Amino acid sequence: GTLPSPDPAGLRAVLDAAVGRGAPGATARIDDRGTVTEVTVGLADRRTGRVLDGRDRFRIGSVTKTFSAVVLMQLADEGRLDLDAPVNRYLPGLLPDDAITVRHVLGHRSGLYDYADRLFARTVPGFEAVRTRVFTYRELVDLSLRHPRLNRPGAAYSYANTNFVVAGMLIERLTGHPVGAELRERVFRPLRLRDTFYVHPGTAIPGRHARGYLTPDRPGDALVDATEQTVSWAQSAGAVVSSTRDVGTFLSALLSGRLTSPARLREMRRTVRVSDTQGYGLGLRRRDLFCGVSVYGHTGAVQGYYTYAFATKDGRRSLTAFATTSNNGPVLDTLAGTLDSAFCGKPPH
Numbered sequence: 001g002t003l004p005s006p007d008p009a010g011l012r013a014v015l016d017a018a019v020g021r022g023a024p025g026a027t028a029r030i031d032d033r034g035t036v037t038e039v040t041v042g043l044a045d046r047r048t049g050r051v052l053d054g055r056d057r058f059r060i061g062s063v064t065k066t067f068s069a070v071v072l073m074q075l076a077d078e079g080r081l082d083l084d085a086p087v088n089r090y091l092p093g094l095l096p097d098d099a100i101t102v103r104h105v106l107g108h109r110s111g112l113y114d115y116a117d118r119l120f121a122r123t124v125p126g127f128e129a130v131r132t133r134v135f136t137y138r139e140l141v142d143l144s145l146r147h148p149r150l151n152r153p154g155a156a157y158s159y160a161n162t163n164f165v166v167a168g169m170l171i172e173r174l175t176g177h178p179v180g181a182e183l184r185e186r187v188f189r190p191l192r193l194r195d196t197f198y199v200h201p202g203t204a205i206p207g208r209h210a211r212g213y214l215t216p217d218r219p220g221d222a223l224v225d226a227t228e229q230t231v232s233w234a235q236s237a238g239a240v241v242s243s244t245r246d247v248g249t250f251l252s253a254l255l256s257g258r259l260t261s262p263a264r265l266r267e268m269r270r271t272v273r274v275s276d277t278q279g280y281g282l283g284l285r286r287r288d289l290f291c292g293v294s295v296y297g298h299t300g301a302v303q304g305y306y307t308y309a310f311a312t313k314d315g316r317r318s319l320t321a322f323a324t325t326s327n328n329g330p331v332l333d334t335l336a337g338t339l340d341s342a343f344c345g346k347p348p349h
């Protein structure tokens with residue numbers, strides 16, 4: 001059916017609230033079959049006072065997981081990957097349990113522990129300890145395997161960055177190319193995503209970008225400029241840099257069936273329950289909004305940057321929003337309101 005019109009005033013109110021709760025800047029872009037609504041509030045750089053621009057690039061964090069999943073779904077379409085095969089068939093001896101399949105990994109049902117929980121138990125020291133470090137995939141998986149698994153393979157949803165590190169290892173093993181090269185060839189170039197880069201292990205965001213500020217755990221402590229980091233702790237789980245326009249283009253292309261076969265797209269959208277209003281498919285989140293619309297995409301949280309990137313099931317309308325802080329629950333919860341403004345229109349009075 002037809003969606004309510006987007007609510008630009010509501011969108012601005014949400015972004016103003018996010019800035020009011022501690023984000024230096026926030027921006028959102030709705031693309032409704034070519035009709036674009038864009039709202040931007042606050043600063044790109046607190047030191048120089050440069051104001052945020054809707055075209056500024058930023059770190060999309062776990063929205064990267066959707067990009068990595070697309071590469072593996074394409075390999076499945078090409079007959080080079082069996083989603084129900086054990087990961088260990090392609091990466092012998094990697095995981096302690098042959099029963100963990102590729103599908104379990106892409107749906108966060110492997111039970112593998114999320115090493116990021118340990119790395120970032122103390123937010124700022126944890127970040128400072130890894131911000132210039134370069135990890136191998138194997139080191140990250142080994143960090144996870146030091147801990148007991150959370151569930152038997154396939155038995156439950158338990159989010160872990162480890163799963164999309166394994167996804168990156170699968171991409172490199174199956175193609176013989178680095179993840180960045182596969183993302184460029186299969187997604188960035190075909191869709192002409194000129195603001196989108198897989199940046200690892202370099203720490204600099206290419207071109208004009210928003211600076212990201214990490215909120216410390218202790219209230220009142222100064223924000224930490226987290227813009228430059230290797231994101232080596234995440235890589236194929238979180239290292240893509242992009243823009244609101246490019247992420248919207250990507251999600252619309254994916255959900256309108258331009259990146260995979262219809263069968264693979266159906267598999268990506270087949271979700272397991274995360275909560276009453278949320279599900280997780282393969283590298284894809286589903287959120288059910290109060291107005292009865294379900295949207296598909298991903299959230300992101302990398303030091304200094306929160307992202308919401310979702311689109312309608314057919315990809316005809318997309319919303320990409322980011323705020324230039326992280327580790328700030330009120331900002332993350334506030335930013336979720338961009339979905340309501342984008343897909344549910346004006347709230348019922």
Ligand SMILES: C[C@@H](NC(=O)[C@@H](C)NC(=O)CCCC[C@H](NC(=O)C[NH3+])C(=O)[O-])C(=O)O
Nearest residue numbers: 061062120123238299300301302303326327
């Ligand atoms: C949530 C999102 N996940 C991601 O984007 C991945 C890449 N990020 C994380 O797992 C959080 C790492 C800690 C961030 C740090 N937090 C702390 O350090 C907390 N002690 C921060 O907020 O910057 C998703 O999949 O939806």
